[in-house]
Amino acid sequence: MFDIDWMSLALPFAYITVLGGSLYTFSTIYRKRKAVQSANLEPWFPPHLQRNIYLSLLHMEPEAGQEKAPKIPDSVIRAALLRRAVEDIRRIIQIRTSKQALNTLLQRGSVGEDLNQRFLAAEKEIEEELRDVVNEANALAPGWGQAIFQSANEIAANTILRTRLEEIEGRVEADKQWWEKRRETIKEDFMKELEEDSAKGSSTKAVSDDEAVHVEHTPASTPGSAKKKKKGKN
Numbered sequence: 456m457f458d459i460d461w462m463s464l465a466l467p468f469a470y471i472t473v474l475g476g477s478l479y480t481f482s483t484i485y486r487k488r489k490a491v492q493s494a495n496l497e498p499w500f501p502p503h504l505q506r507n508i509y510l511s512l513l514h515m516e517p518e519a520g521q522e523k524a525p526k527i528p529d530s531v532i533r534a535a536l537l538r539r540a541v542e543d544i545r546r547i548i549q550i551r552t553s554k555q556a557l558n559t560l561l562q563r564g565s566v567g568e569d570l571n572q573r574f575l576a577a578e579k580e581i582e583e584e585l586r587d588v589v590n591e592a593n594a595l596a597p598g599w600g601q602a603i604f605q606s607a608n609e610i611a612a613n614t615i616l617r618t619r620l621e622e623i624e625g626r627v628e629a630d631k632q633w634w635e636k637r638r639e640t641i642k643e644d645f646m647k648e649l650e651e652d653s654a655k656g657s658s659t660k661a662v663s664d665d666e667a668v669h670v671e672h673t674p675a676s677t678p679g680s681a682k683k684k685k686k687g688k689n
Contacts, residue, residue, distance in 0.1 A: 499577030500549075505542040506584070509535040509591075533595055540588050540607035541614075546581055548611075550574075 512535050515524040557574055560566045589600035 497573060499573050500546055503542065505535070505539040509539045529595065536588065536591055536595065537603065537607060537610070540603050541610050543581065543584055543588060544604065544607045544611040550578060550581060
C-alpha cells in the first residue's frame with residue numbers, strides 16, 4: 456500500500472480552505488455593498504420639493520444687475536418651513552405604515568435585501584430631516600422647534616380630512632343617480648305586485664259569483680212531493 460504524507464497535503468488543503476472562505480466573504484460584502492449602492496441610486500421617497508423651495512427662499516441669490524438679493528419676509532420663510540414639516544409628517548406616516556409590512560415580507564423571503572437597505576436609508580434620511588427642521592425652526596424663532604411638528608401634524612390631518620370630504624362630495628351625484636334608479640326599480644316591482652294581487656282577487660271573486668249562481672238554480676222540493684212523502688209514511 457502507498458503511504459500518504461498527510462503533512463505535505465495539509466498546506467494545500469489549508470490554502471483551499473482559506474481561498475474558499477475569502478471568496479465567500481468577498482461575495483457577501485459585494486452583495487451588501489451592491490444593495491447599498493442600489494439604495495443610494497433608488498431612494499425610497501421622491502425629491503423633497505418643499506425642502507428645496509425652503510432652501511431656495513433661504514439662500515436667494517441676487518438677480519442680474521443687483522448687488523443684493525431681494526429680502527424675503529420672515530412670514531414667507533416660516534410658511535415654507537412649515538410646509539416642509541407637513542411633508543415630513545406625511546413621510547413619517549408612510550414609513551411607519553410600510554415598516555411592519557416590509558418586515559413580514561422579509562421574513563417570508565418575498566423581497567430582497569436591496570429593498571430593506573432602501574428602507575433603512577429612508578429612515579435615516581427622515582431622522583436627519585427632522586433634526587434639521589427643528590434646528591431651522593429654533594433659528595427662526597426660539598422655541599418654535601418644539602411646536603412646529605405639532606402644527607404640521609394638525610395641518611396634515613386637516614388636509615387628509617378635507618381630501619376625504621372632497622371624495623365623498625364627488626360621489627354624492629353618482630350615489631344620487633344610483634338611488635333614483637333603485638327607487639324606480641322598487642316602485643316598478645311594487646306596482647307589479649299590486650297588479651298581480653289585483654288580478655288574483657278578481658279571479659277569486661269571479662269563482663265565488665259562479666258558485667253563488669249555481670246554488671240559486673238548484674231545484675227546491677215542492678209542497679206536493681212533501682205531502683206524498685207524508686202519505687207514504689202513513
